[in-house]
Amino acid sequence: DAKTTQPNSMESNEEEPVHLPCNHSTISGTDYIHWYRQLPSQGPEYVIHGLTSNVNNRMASLAIAEDRKSSTLILHRATLRDAAVYYCILIDQGAQKLVFGQGTRLTINP
Amino acid sequence: DAGITQSPRHKVTETGTPVTLRCHQTENHRYMYWYRQDPGHGLRLIHYSYGVKDTDKGEVSDGYSVSRSKTEDFLLTLESATSSQTSVYFCAIMQRSNTEAFFGQGTRLTVV
Numbered sequence: 001d002a003k004t005t006q007p008n009s010m011e012s013n014e015e016e017p018v019h020l021p022c023n024h025s026t027i028s029g030t031d032y033i034h035w036y037r038q039l040p041s042q043g044p045e046y047v048i049h050g051l052t053s054n055v056n057n058r059m060a061s062l063a064i065a066e067d068r069k070s071s072t073l074i075l076h077r078a079t080l081r082d083a084a085v086y087y088c089i090l091i092d093q094g095a096q097k098l099v100f101g102q103g104t105r106l107t108i109n110p
Numbered sequence: 111d112a113g114i115t116q117s118p119r120h121k122v123t124e125t126g127t128p129v130t131l132r133c134h135q136t137e138n139h140r141y142m143y144w145y146r147q148d149p150g151h152g153l154r155l156i157h158y159s160y161g162v163k164d165t166d167k168g169e170v171s172d173g174y175s176v177s178r179s180k181t182e183d184f185l186l187t188l189e190s191a192t193s194s195q196t197s198v199y200f201c202a203i204m205q206r207s208n209t210e211a212f213f214g215q216g217t218r219l220t221v222v
Binding site: 031097 | 141143145151152153160166168204206208210211212214215216
């Protein structure tokens, strides 16, 4: 299974942009890059996913490097509600295994 | 919200007893997953299913078995519960890798 590497923790301020990095140097050509987040005492929730091109949705943007070996989740204007653990996951189109790493714990300061 | 429910939501059981957790979906998604999450840790994959009667092991499958006799239900069984299996268990569903996965609200299992 392709692995991802994320910083253990990050801190930002409310109403500022947040860039959460993820390295996945062993990514294969058919792996999708997914991001999920987990709020305290809840199950993970979907944030965004992409394959090669940058993606935007109402929650965030996903910037994917040209060689696909890294990606960045961008929260454009952080709120206190965005404090969570963020997971970057690779899902291959074959086995479709959904394997989590340790994630990044994001703290938002008021 | 996606139609995925876990039951029971909370359970306390004694060491050595069998326990079955149920994950039920109404989305007709092909893939279903079981995870456990321990305090301060991420989610670890126990087993997953890629179709009716098709299952495979995850990272921490020892002591657990699963069954999927119909699309909508994925059962996780602890044949003989141990205290080390005290954890929060999450179920997830996904149609394919280019679609989002949905997670249940979790089952808190305590083995005493």
